[in-house]
Amino acid sequence: MNIIACIKQVPDTNEVRIDQKTGTLIREGVPSIINPDDKNALEEALRLKDKYEDAKVTVLTMGPPQAEVALKEALAMGADEAILLSDRAFAGADTWATSTTLAGAIKRLGNFDIIFCGRQAIDGDTAQVGPQIAERLDLPQITYVEDLEIDGNTAIAHRAVEDGHYIVKTEMPVVLTAIGELNEPRYPSIKGIYEAFREKEIKVWSLDDIIVDTSQIGLKGSPTQVKRSFTPATKSAGEMLEGSTQDKVRDLIVRLKERQII
Template sequence: MKILVCVKQVPDTNEVKIDPVKGTLIRDGVPSILNPDDANALEAALAIKDSNPETTVTVLTMGPPQANVMLRECLAMGADQAYLLSDRAFGGADTCATSTTIAAGIKNIGDVDIIFAGRQAIDGDTAQVGPQVAQRLGLPVVTYVQDIKLEGDKVIVQRQMEDGYEVLEVQTPCLLTAVKELNEPRYMSMYGIVDAYKKEIPMWNHEDVSLNPKECGLNASPTQVFRSFTPAPKGKGEMLKGPVNEMVSSLISRLEEKHVL
């Protein structure tokens, strides 16, 4: 079985700040990490490989050259091969253009049985790229997967919902997006780290994946962000003290003053 995992290097959102003047993200000095949901997707692929040694796991990302470090982390976790889509022509891509490029990269790699992706990236939170890649490849897709079972050329999955889950059967090849409840990602091993830095990671540009510059990056992105800003801070909250009955009466009175009640 051939499995491909779509991954992304993202800024650690716990460290991200907004420039109050420019209204843009301050990326300088902010560490980059493997997108958390993508780590769950990779773990799902590696778990299948553990139970079936003939399975191969390939990781693919689109990003700047420094994403090479994140790909080596994936190799150190147990992936067999990694590919980096990196080109100035890919810059400024929204989800539409990103999915076009990733789909072209997957076609360049060749046929795969299962494509895994994270539910969404923490820097965009759109949850659109996975389904869009599936649409461009003409594959069935199941999102929010919290459990997986393989039965021949079929995959039985639990799809997470707000009030429970639904069980779906999908034919391979297919694309599945993972949620954090699916598993607990493994750590890199010392041997894996050493081995990861011995492997070559091919870097493909738009010509390598047969894309016209007009079909990718900013040129092919219908979504445009005109302004980013930090919401104005709210006033300091007030803590009510005293007996419960008095606090309730005071709260109701204040809500009535503000016409909330």
């Protein structure tokens, strides 16, 4: 079984600041992490590897050279191979251009059974890249996967919806997008960390290594236009009411009337 896990290195959103003049994220000095949903996708790929002796997990990401850090962590967790798509031609990509580039790399890899992606990235929250990869590769897809079972050549997934889940079955190869409820990602082992940083190499692919329509990648191939970026306004501090339950209810009613809420 050949499994591809697509991950993304994202800024830790607890530390994100926005340049008010340009409307872009200030990334200097901001710690980066593996996108949380992508980590669940990677963990599920590794669980399948633990279950099936012939399984191989390849981790794929697109980004600048520093994205190697995320790939090293993935290797330390147990992935077999890591590929970084890095080229100035890929820069400035929206989801459309990103999925085009990733699909081009996946086509070169070939011979895969499952492609795992996270539901969405915390720096964009679009939930588009996984489904777009499936469309570009003409593959079935199951999104919002909260439970997974493999039966022969069939993937059986619980797809989360607002008030429950659907059970969806499809033949492989398939694209699956993971949510946090799917599993609890493992920590890298000491041995895994040693092997990732001392023994395993990360392959770096440029535009020359994949076949894509260059008009559909990078900034020029991105139809999305961001008009404005901003941080939410800070809310005023709350007020704790003291006294008995009766006193609290009376004070609450007085305050609501003062604000003309009731």
